[in-house]
Amino acid sequence: MALTKVLKRIFRTFVAEPLKIIAGSKAGLAGFIGLLLYVTMATIGPYFVPLDTRPKPEKRYLPPSWEHPLGTDFEGKDIFSQIVNGSRDVLFVAFLAGTLTVLIATLLGSIAGFKGGLWDSIIMAVDELLLTIPQFPLLSVLAALVRLNNITLAAVIGALSWPALARAVRSQVLSLKERDFIEAARALDLGTWHIVMVEIMPNLMPYIVVSWIFSMTSAIYSQVGLVFLGFVPFTSHNWGVMINQAWTWGAIYYKTSVWYIISPILAITGFQLSAILFARSLENVFNPRLRG
């Protein structure tokens, strides 16, 4: 049937082919597996590793052991369980904020660059306004007005992060739009949407992917500072809260307490490393010319 054929084709282009390409690069595969682990930890991890909530002062700041793979915190609670239970909220906000940032930035940057003229002026004016508005005062005013949850937090982070990326995208588009193949497309009257999405975007893909990864990491770290504003729900397993607290409590200065600050950072670093390695495969997927 035609439907089965279409489904088979979708499966082939979007699942089978990419998987083959990913498996082709060892680093990309490693990254892919890493990300899979994080997703697993975020979704079903908490069921296997329940959160340790009881204060046990005598077990404070223990070094890593079989019982406590990442040691214990200031109250003797297991750090590993906190990391696992915190991953869901943290990664969710990171993913949402990072994606929002990249979507808005790419869209607005491309339109500004490609269309030029009034579109460019207006979009860039808004861009520069958001870029230069003092963020901390703005956030503290917002904190007093809005009681936040994950989604609004991600929206706020996304709304404040897109301007810088948009300008970078715009500059690339400015360069690309004078190329022959774009001129050809314009001559063929293919329409703005088509030109932007089909001709221009794939060329920007590697840069956008890397920017997306950095946006996600930066979203996680911005939560550390936002704790002071009461923006972040103050739960002990939120990685940003953990870093904030470990920092305030000087955990970095003592050899066993240092795990309290290293653990969330290791988790974040591992996430970024996996994503960067995986991006290598994504480059192959998006830009066939590089596959050789």
Place this chain on the structure above:
Amino acid sequence: MGTGLKVLLVAVAATILALGTLLPAAVHAQQEERKPLFVGAWPYQLPPEGHFNTFITGGLTFGIYQQVIEEPLALYLWHNDTYIPWLATSWEISGDYFVVHLRRGVTFHDGTPFTAKDVAGTWLIHYILNHPIYAQGFVDKVEIVDNYTVRFHIKTPSPILIRYILREPVRAYSTYKNFTDRAMEYMNQGLPPTSDQVRQLAAEFRNFRPNRYVGTGPFMWTGEITESEVWFKFYENYWNKDKVKFRWLKLINGETPQVTPHVLAKEVDYATHGFPPATEQQFKELGIRIIRPPIYSGPALYFNMKIWPLNETWFRKAIAYAINKTENGWVSLSESGRPVKYHSALPIELEDIWLTPETKAKLDTYPYDPEKAAQILREHGFTKGGDGYWRYPNGTVVQFELSFPAEYADWSAAAQNVAGQLERFGIKITLRAVTFTQHPIEVQEGRFQLAIRHWGGGANPHPYFHYYAVFMYWNEKEAGVGQGRPGISFPLVQDTKCCGRVDIRELVVSSARGFDVERTKEIVNKLALIYNELLPCVILWQRYGNNPALDGVRVTGWPPDSDPIYKNPPYGDSFVVFMLLTGYGIRPTPENMPATQQQQQQQQQQPAQQPAQQAPGYDVTLIAAVAVVVVIAIAAGVILARRKK
């Protein structure tokens, strides 16, 4: 890689190596010059933000160390409540006047003699700025009797004014005379500090920037100041020269995170910053001694009594029994978080001075007794659900929000531990961290349910301040003070079992009045009983300092922990300042003496071993190995890359 690039890289590497070899020589050279040296730490602002007007914000006072530059009339010892004559030789109450007699033969750093004009001048400037002794109506006039006698006209008698006057650093008349003379005129005309003329003078004064910083103290300004450190040198004509054992004073700038590495490097002899337990542990392992003087305050759990059942005394008592305060103190600040015994709202050390044995016997010590707490709740119709949470008689779950200042490490730990413990007991708690500048405002305006704020009046020996803290500070509307904000909404006129109907506000205010110690003691004991019965807040623990005191590098001779001088709080009547001024206790190590003296001593005895420098005992080898591997890997990669060409 292009040849040009290669050459550039080599040049950069060579420069870095060359600079590296210069370092040890430079470091060594500086260390030899200035001895004997004492190194302390205090946050300050670099000029032009920091300036020499030591009366107003931004003034380079360096906190406790101001008193070794600009000295006070007397020093104070907490353990036996005595004043040590310093710039004043004696004082007395004479009729309506507090009269102070000044020391002769003292000079300022610029050579001018110290006279009554300087003392009167200091208090005239305070008049312009509406200092508490004027604002609270204790004193209304300052007069110069003769060159070495000053007297203050008492409007409302109180021992508090004596402490304010005797402990205040004396500034040089010559620096501020432009303002003191005009202030004297206004004061003689009887104008209060709130009058327009005086406020106009204050407006002018806050823009005043003296171009010099002089005092009578042993250490004087050198002008050597950066954002990192500031240096002071000994004043050769200091009046008490023979007692002072150090000749140089260096202060490190910064808050706790900036000062910690310096302490770890054994570059600081004493610091008052609040170091968290993990850092303190590292200090101890490095052999640095930790002195724990009382801070005379600590965190307490406050209740918004506009909310039921927080306004019920029995509920607050149940909470008091439900919390293990010893655990809370340990988790927050290790040995520096000590539980109180008598819950009188007075710090432990003051309880022995002010409370009678009869009163102590009547006080409930609120031990950790979750059974008793549960019983109280059940008596009032609460039930425990299957999920472990208590429920009101109407069936809803008992839950509250607990807010605390985010940046205070010890309070934030205390808050989280309280939340964990109450959850264990069966009350649902949501935590809310608020930035420290904002939190007090939220509490004052009643925007909280449960909050961690302080109890205790800090470095004030008089009980008035301690009872003000728990009854009036966060209770403006009821107390009729401040802006009249609701705060905890604790009614101050109540019926009590211990003392009948009481007007708490009246009691607190009158505790500060008059010089009759016996009468004050009566009032204080009454307030202790009232506090213990009504429990406007639950005291969690009393805070002690965890001041690192380095022994053996530059300084030695720190008195043992049992020495009564350690009853002095670190921020108010600092024992270190006391020791620097009087020569008690600390003295320079042999290595810290100038070269000539060192040689003399070397001929007499073996020089002491300098303790070896140690970094925190991480797995240095492991991390070093990792670093080496990374470097080799990068180098290999670069070489391979070039080979592929």
Place this chain on the structure above:
Amino acid sequence: MGIQRYLIRVYKNYVVKRIIRGVAIIFATSTLTFFIIRLMPGNPIEIFINQMMSAYGMSYQDAKALALALFTIDLDKPLHEQYAEYLGNLLRGNIGRSIAISPGTPVMEVVATFLPWTLFSVSVSLLASFALGVTLGMIAAYRRGGVFDKVVSAVAAVTSAIPGYLIGILIVVFIGVQFNLVNYMRGAYSAHLKPGFYPEFIIDVFLHLAAPFATYVLSTFGGWMLSMKASTLSVLGEDYVTVAKAKGLPEGRIRTQYVGRNAILPLFTSLTISLGFIFGGSVLIENVFVYRGVGRLLWSSINARDYTVMQAVFLIITISVIVSNIIADLLYGLIDPRVRVGG
């Protein structure tokens, strides 16, 4: 007639339009800033009072009395009047005096003390990090899949994920404490030296810059490297590169003239934005290494709600970011001749 046409030509000129837009944004941002910071919860007097009460044990009345004596700000004046006053002063070049962190001190003086050092330390570090990252990124793109690429990419991914202040603290605690170099890891120069252009002082300044510089470069080069690699990869596959190779142009020339110039474009944009923001100081350098800078000034003024200082510093940052953006727009044409702005 001539004037009219001239004005129209001027109006259509891209540079002029750009500058006008920049000025408009600066005005809009500083107005928004004025009102936003006053909307922040708490005000300088409140916060001062609370500080006095908690740090010095003062009662509310005493603290309030002192505050009223110390503070110049008249908070009861209606907001729009305050704003008009602010604008008026600004146009006369007067950015006011601090009202909270150091009441009475002219803001210009304070900024002038810190700004040169901030510009020095941050710009040197930023440019070095950029240069290093871009070079490594391009090499990695060219040798894609090789050992160099894999190792450097992994290192870059890890170092850019670790917060800079952590790397800084580790450097201070390990290298500084272990090798007794802590004194050289704080401050812009040694206290016993008087600033001036003599060799001892200049060496001292660079010695003090070494640690913050190394930390900054270490923690930020990774971002530049990975972005440059990605950008170069997208350019490498382009037809015109193939064409150039086919034409037999030397490898080096292709690298710099064709690939490099095009690949660096988005990074150049980010660089100019970052350069604009160096007027806001670097939290990493100033907090961990106690280096004098505008960042600490800004942070303490925010905490104390010192409106005048906040306004002044934010205004300076806004102007510098807008100016650098304008310069970037105008320079695109130089970097990549194909780029035509204002089309």
